[in-house]
Amino acid sequence: MNLTPRQLRIFVLLAETLNFQRAAEILHVTQPTLSKLLKDTEETLGIKLFERTTRSVRLSREGQHILGIARRLMTQHEKGMHELTQRLRDRNNRVSVAALPTLAASLVPLLIGCLASKQPRIEVEFFDSIASEALQLLRDRQVDIAITTLRDEDAFDLVYEELFAEPFALFHSAQMKPEVRHWIPAKLARLPLISMPPGTSVRSLTDRAFQAASEPFNPVYALRDLNTIARFVQHNCGIALLPESSLDNSTQRGVRKCRLHGAISRSVGVYVRRDDLPSPLLRVVLSELRLLSRARHPPRGSTAASPCA
Secondary structure, rough: OOOOHHHHHHHHHHHHOOOHHHHHHHHOOOOHHHHHHHHHHHHOOOOOOOOEOOOEEEEOOHHHHHHHHHHHHHHHHHHHHHHHHHHHHHHHHHHEEEEEEEHHHOOHHHHHHHHHHHHOOEEEEEEOOHHHHHHHHHHOOOOOOEEEEEOOOOOOOOOEEEEEEEEEEEEEEEHHHHOEEEEEEHHHHOEEEEEEEOOOOOHHHHHHHHHHOOOOOOOOOOOOHHHHHHHHOOOOOOEEEEEEOOOOOOOOOOEEEEOOHHHHHHHHEEEEEEEOOOOHHHHHHHHHHHHHHHHOOOOOOOOOOOOOO
C-alpha cells in the first residue's frame, strides 16, 4: 500500500468537516479535483471511506474504523517534517516570518535591519500575507511566526503575544486636510475614505467599529497595496483611514497624518504554534521584535533608545 501524506490529510480533513466545498477551499483545489483525489485514496485502500448523498456526507463504517489510525499517521508525519524543517532552518540560520502588509511596510524592515547588524548570520525568509493567510502558513509550518493582529477566531493550536496596541489615524494630502479630530463614525463617514479590502484585519476592525455606531462604512476605494494607497492620497483621491504605522510620512512625500482622539486601536503581536518550543534562533528573533516594539511604542511617560544602537 502506498498512501501519501496528502491522501491522509484529505481523508482526515473531510472526516472533520464532512463538507466537500469547505475542504476544497482549505486545500485550494476544486471540488471535482477533491472528489478525484478521494476516489484514488479509496481505490488504494480498497474500501469506501464516505457515504454521500445530495444532502449529506458521512463517514462509512470502514472510514470510522481507520480514522484514528489516519490521524496518528498524519500527526507523526507533520511532527517529523517539522523537526526536519526546523533542523534545516537552524542549520542554515534561517527563520521564516509572515506579516500583514501594514506591518511589512513598517515593523519588518526594522527587524531585518536590526538582525543584520546584531546577528548577520541570520537569514529572514518573509511572506507578505493578510491575517488569515499568515495563520494558515503558520499552521502549515511554512513559517515560524506570524506577525499580525489578535484574531477573534478560536486558535487553540496557537499562542498569541501582544507587542503593542496601535491607534487608527487619517492620512491626507495638504489639499484634503480633514476637519475631523475625534473618532466619530458619523463624521468620518462623510469623508472620501480609503480603506483596505474586505477580509483584511484593518477592514474588519473598521467595519465592526462603524457597525457598533450604527453607521455604514462605504469607502470610496478599497486598496490592498499601501504604496497604491499612498499614491491615491498624494493625488487627492481620498483620505486613508489606517493604523498609525501604515504610511511613513518621511518616505511618502505629501502624505500627512492626523491623529484622532478616541480612535480605535488594533492589537499587534506574534502567533507561534502552541505545541512547539521556540528554537534558539526563533527566540533571538522574538527578542528583537519585543525590543523594536518597545522602542516604537514605549509606555506613556517613558522614552526608549533605538534597539539597533
